[in-house]
Amino acid sequence: MNPTDLLEQAWAARRQAYAPYSNFGVGAALLTRDGRVFTGCNVENATYGLTVCAERTAVCKAVSEGCRDFAAIAVVSETGATPCGACRQVLTEFGVDQVIVAGSTGEPRIYTLAELFPYAFDSRQLT
Ligand code: THU
Secondary structure, three states: OOHHHHHHHHHHHHOOOEOOOOOOOEEEEEEEOOOOEEEEEOEOOOOOOOOEOHHHHHHHHHHHOOOOOEEEEEEEEOOOOOOOHHHHHHHHHHOEEEEEEEOOOOOOEEEOHHHHOOOOOOHHHHO
16 A cells, blocks of 8 residues: 555544544554554543544554554644654554654655654563
8 A cells, every 4th residue: 555545544534533622633544564454543531641642543453453563654634743752652562664644735754663763662671
């Protein structure tokens, strides 16, 4: 699947964003190595702190369906925001080759997780 198609699915997922507090909708589309796509949106909470980001929604959907091998994730928002630190950590757990980020204007940017999150804490540091 090409980045444009994955971004399209992320934009569709963003329409489901539950963001009454920030009014900042985010959509994600996570592509597995075997070609499946799991989408996610941010789900806010009145406590604020219990908010779940779009990326982590998508990862939890995929893992709970038995998928753990990821090729790419597309993340979209009005401003083209890059994934937050918590989402970078969660993506690091499983790995993903490309993080494709787009806003409502401008060209999509493609990053590696190593670029976005160098020196990550991972399971190797537990032994
Ligand atoms: N948000 C995401 O969904 N993903 C990120 O990587 C950064 C932030 C959401 C959380 C919250 O609902 C809104 O954006 C504003 O922070």
